Amino acid sequence: MVWFAIVISFILDSIVSNFISLNSLFTPLFTLMSLILVYPYFKGMIEKYYITSFVTGICYDLIYTDTIIIHGFLFLFIAFIITRLNILLSNNFVNVIIMAFVCIITYRFITYGLLLITDNVSFHVSILFKSIYRSLILNLAYVSLGCIILERLAKKFKIRKIN
Amino acid sequence: MYKKKEFDKRYLIIIFVFVIALLLVIVSVALKKDRNLNPVEKALKDSGTFIVNVVSSPVNLVKNLVKDSREKKDLYKKYKKLKEKEEQIDSIIAEIDNLKDERDKLKKELELNAVLSDKVYKNATIINRNIDYWYDEITIDKGSKDGIKKNMAVVNYDGLIGTISKVSNHVSTVKLLANENMSDKISVKIKVNNGYVYGLISKYESKKNSYTVEGISENVEISEGAEVVTTGMGDIYTSGLFIGTVSKVTTDNFDLSKVAVVKASVDFNNLDYVTILKRKDS
Numbered sequence: 001m002v003w004f005a006i007v008i009s010f011i012l013d014s015i016v017s018n019f020i021s022l023n024s025l026f027t028p029l030f031t032l033m034s035l036i037l038v039y040p041y042f043k044g045m046i047e048k049y050y051i052t053s054f055v056t057g058i059c060y061d062l063i064y065t066d067t068i069i070i071h072g073f074l075f076l077f078i079a080f081i082i083t084r085l086n087i088l089l090s091n092n093f094v095n096v097i098i099m100a101f102v103c104i105i106t107y108r109f110i111t112y113g114l115l116l117i118t119d120n121v122s123f124h125v126s127i128l129f130k131s132i133y134r135s136l137i138l139n140l141a142y143v144s145l146g147c148i149i150l151e152r153l154a155k156k157f158k159i160r161k162i163n
Numbered sequence: 164m165y166k167k168k169e170f171d172k173r174y175l176i177i178i179f180v181f182v183i184a185l186l187l188v189i190v191s192v193a194l195k196k197d198r199n200l201n202p203v204e205k206a207l208k209d210s211g212t213f214i215v216n217v218v219s220s221p222v223n224l225v226k227n228l229v230k231d232s233r234e235k236k237d238l239y240k241k242y243k244k245l246k247e248k249e250e251q252i253d254s255i256i257a258e259i260d261n262l263k264d265e266r267d268k269l270k271k272e273l274e275l276n277a278v279l280s281d282k283v284y285k286n287a288t289i290i291n292r293n294i295d296y297w298y299d300e301i302t303i304d305k306g307s308k309d310g311i312k313k314n315m316a317v318v319n320y321d322g323l324i325g326t327i328s329k330v331s332n333h334v335s336t337v338k339l340l341a342n343e344n345m346s347d348k349i350s351v352k353i354k355v356n357n358g359y360v361y362g363l364i365s366k367y368e369s370k371k372n373s374y375t376v377e378g379i380s381e382n383v384e385i386s387e388g389a390e391v392v393t394t395g396m397g398d399i400y401t402s403g404l405f406i407g408t409v410s411k412v413t414t415d416n417f418d419l420s421k422v423a424v425v426k427a428s429v430d431f432n433n434l435d436y437v438t439i440l441k442r443k444d445s
Contacts, residue, residue: 010215011215011218014215014291014292015219015223017291017292018219018223018226018291018292059211062204062207062211063208063212063291064291064293066200066204066208066300066328066329066336067193067194069189069193070189070190073186114190117187117190117191118190118191118194118195
């Protein structure tokens with residue numbers, strides 16, 4: 001089920017990008033969101049969760065961004081944040097949305113910082129905030145919907161999860 | 164008696180600094196704009212893109228059907244417009260033939276092998292798009308096996324859309340002009356009464372779908388609606404690629420040169436098919 005959720009999110013990233021207009025309020029980051037959704041299903045297998053996140057990041061690099069291993073490490077770091085947040089917060093619907101919010105902000109800040117360090121971007125810092133709010137609506141909706149669907153599937157197939 | 168040796172904290176600092184330095188090197192190499200994909204990356208990108216493309220093909224099919232049905236609604240309007248244009252086509256073709264003939268003669272006379280507007284074409288279909296803020300790119304279904312090379316200009320029927328940024332064996336990535344992080348300035352010319360005036364595209368604004376052209380001579384009158392095309396200067400773009408039309412003209416902060424806002428001719432939200440242009444080697 002874990003790989004199913006990640007693969008679906010990965011493909012949806014591509015499909016939705018073809019439908020959504022450029023620089024709109026709905027920038028998809030579904031693959032990143034899938035890391036939050038699948039975390040509870042790695043009960044007692046945190047190492048496996050980190051490896052999955054790293055591999056997903058590498059695939060994201062290869063297909064979508066052409067920035068070899070950057071997203072591998074980035075997704076790994078986000079996965080680390082998710083595990084830390086899960087220690088602080090219980091796994092419920094509202095907290096999943098809070099986690100998604102934190103992850104989007106962290107992801108955008110790190111990406112912008114890396115591009116800035118390597119002299120790849122020349123635009124104003126306001127663009128960073130623009131990129132954050134443009135990523136929030138669609139991805140928070142996706143993570144909420146995904147949370148409900150995975151919960152039901154887990155109940156149906158009796159898959160154990162971290163609460 | 165054996166005494167357990169304590170780990171020197173200085174080593175820890177050295178390791179930490181080394182790891183940070185290594186990470187920065189990896190990041191700068193990975194994010195380098197003119198980086199070429201290595202063979203492993205190429206193979207994985209080709210196969211990955213193929214799988215994503217196959218899986219998303221039913222959705223794309225539905226998208227195309229919806230688009231077709233929408234276009235059918237405006238069919239009569241389009242027919243009327245085309246009918247009007249058709250009447251002018253014969254004279255335009257005759258004029259083009261005449262100009263081509265004149266150009267060939269002049270080329271022979273001047274012993275020129277190629278001019279700035281000479282180009283060879285390759286058509287391609289868009290198979291993927293990444294609209295993430297930093298990586299505003301599209302992936303097309305032609306790669307190095309089809310003769311595609313880095314920095315080739317990419318156009319569609321409305322005008323210039325971008326350049327090839329990464330090339331794999333069977334797919335390539337196109338960096339769009341519709342990117343607010345425009346680092347490479349494009350040399351353009353604007354049509355005025357007595358010929359052309361030159362400038363550089365410095366910025367793209369997504370809200371208005373327009374470019375800002377700077378460095379235009381102060382003492383030239385530019386009318387609204389004037390056509391803007393590439394000059395052909397530089398290694399990437401051939402001359403005469405349509406960019407858009409002037410919508411507003413102002414002066415810069417020091418009143419030294421004019422700044423034109425150019426409405427982009429391309430609708431970047433509606434890209435399906437593109438043409439890759441290769442400058443003819445001289």
